[in-house]
Amino acid sequence: MSVLSDEQRRFFDASGYLMIPGALSAAELAAVRGAADQAEARWRADPALPGTRIPEFEEIPAIMEYHPTLFDLVEHPAVFPLVRELLGTGIGLVDHAYYITPPGGHIDGTAWHTDVRTRVPGVHHAGSTMMIRAMFALTDIAADGGATLVLPGTHRQPDDTPILPVATPEEMPGAVALTCEAGTAYFFNGNLLHAPSNNRGAVTRRVLLYNYGHKWMRMWRDHEPSLRLAAAAQTSMRRQLLGLTPPYKGPDAELSAGPNE
Amino acid sequence: MSEEQRLFFNTQGYLVVPDALSIEELAAIRSEADAAEGRWRADLSLPGVRRPDLEQVLGIMEHGPALFDLLEHPRIFPLVRALLGPDVMMLDHDYFITPSGAAIPQGWHFDFDLPGVDHPRSRLMVKVFYALDDIPPDGGATLVLPASHITPGGTTLPNSEVPENLPGAVPMTLPAGSAYLINDRTYHSAGNNRSGIHRRLLIYTYGHKWMRMWDEYRPSTELAARAVTPQRRQLLGLSDPYGPPVAWEET
Numbered sequence: 001m002s003v004l005s006d007e008q009r010r011f012f013d014a015s016g017y018l019m020i021p022g023a024l025s026a027a028e029l030a031a032v033r034g035a036a037d038q039a040e041a042r043w044r045a046d047p048a049l050p051g052t053r054i055p056e057f058e059e060i061p062a063i064m065e066y067h068p069t070l071f072d073l074v075e076h077p078a079v080f081p082l083v084r085e086l087l088g089t090g091i092g093l094v095d096h097a098y099y100i101t102p103p104g105g106h107i108d109g110t111a112w113h114t115d116v117r118t119r120v121p122g123v124h125h126a127g128s129t130m131m132i133r134a135m136f137a138l139t140d141i142a143a144d145g146g147a148t149l150v151l152p153g154t155h156r157q158p159d160d161t162p163i164l165p166v167a168t169p170e171e172m173p174g175a176v177a178l179t180c181e182a183g184t185a186y187f188f189n190g191n192l193l194h195a196p197s198n199n200r201g202a203v204t205r206r207v208l209l210y211n212y213g214h215k216w217m218r219m220w221r222d223h224e225p226s227l228r229l230a231a232a233a234q235t236s237m238r239r240q241l242l243g244l245t246p247p248y249k250g251p252d253a254e255l256s257a258g259p260n261e
Numbered sequence: 262m263s264e265e266q267r268l269f270f271n272t273q274g275y276l277v278v279p280d281a282l283s284i285e286e287l288a289a290i291r292s293e294a295d296a297a298e299g300r301w302r303a304d305l306s307l308p309g310v311r312r313p314d315l316e317q318v319l320g321i322m323e324h325g326p327a328l329f330d331l332l333e334h335p336r337i338f339p340l341v342r343a344l345l346g347p348d349v350m351m352l353d354h355d356y357f358i359t360p361s362g363a364a365i366p367q368g369w370h371f372d373f374d375l376p377g378v379d380h381p382r383s384r385l386m387v388k389v390f391y392a393l394d395d396i397p398p399d400g401g402a403t404l405v406l407p408a409s410h411i412t413p414g415g416t417t418l419p420n421s422e423v424p425e426n427l428p429g430a431v432p433m434t435l436p437a438g439s440a441y442l443i444n445d446r447t448y449h450s451a452g453n454n455r456s457g458i459h460r461r462l463l464i465y466t467y468g469h470k471w472m473r474m475w476d477e478y479r480p481s482t483e484l485a486a487r488a489v490t491p492q493r494r495q496l497l498g499l500s501d502p503y504g505p506p507v508a509w510e511e512t
Contacts, residue, residue, distance in 0.1 A: 247474075
């Protein structure tokens, strides 16, 4: 039985993205935000921890390493079953991060890109689905608040289609800003043209990223799980997501698999 | 890679390279393969397959420098690179010994049938076979089905009880020192070995560096230490999976 409604599937197939309003309950959002705040405080206190620290963008990579709640979010029931249905039962995880976009930065139009066209060679991306990038909004994100921009339908363009040059991301004709309330999730095909927009609001934008692929794809550099995280992966699904199961053969993990089965 | 070779591979899904190895190269490689086989037979803890119809010495590059250098053989590797691109990486490497008398019922298969991938228009893998002995028509030659690589994912093709009976099958009956290449979607099978000699092949499978290597082929510490060039490190999966590929010398 499909976990995606016909409308959701049609929209994702045609547009390349999907919004899930209210993905996190108020209680879940509070717990996730608390965990993210702890991670951020630890990361700020220790500049030796990896990440991006530039005025317009801060990134804490491998965010699942920081807190069990952030690890559990990788299988959130409002999002993960949908992404799994779109990618297939051999789903894996490619990377995961916490993105913080302070107000006042400047992002130019070269920020438009797809995640897979240049990084995953050998694949005909217009006919394939190699990655789905899921984001959880931890703050309300207004149109001028650094919302992710997407160009609907571009995931099925021929792989050599040039990207229209624009001065700022917001100037791309046809761009849709994924504005949303805190607790919303959205995900998009890794071949969809997308860009961050400039945060001209007053609120720092905070989103968690979980980028899914196939279990036979390598994880992003420096995202291979620590021994501690690997030990915390107590289900076959969690092990599969962390790349701890054979890459090219089954069985694939079931959604309902319990701990230590 | 010549235009003729590229066109043939693109349309047929395989390519034969006669005389890939010189007589001297073949002798050196065969010598290391023999030594590897001797060690593997003497030590049952060494990984591989030990069946009446197939013996597989797993991770053959671990067994000798000539077997490691074969990864970048100057007559074959540039063809692989031309087909896969500069982000090429090794996925697995084995010594396959098909004993005399081996029967291979219903052996036809695709190596990859991966959900999410537009297989007919993608190229994930190129598999290179080096023949270390002459392979006669009844000697277990690999069989390939030309143009089968353009079938969509999920396609089921006939799988004859006797692999040689599949209509259109082309046997890789070749002299020692030859090489042949197939891609990830080329329908293929081992043949029955009804000759009196073992079939001996080295197999080097290449993919892209963003793909996972089988766990059992991850390079040992010793092999990784011998990968002293950026190119060799990329081939062993020791570089950034999604970063820019290394530069390769034009050949």
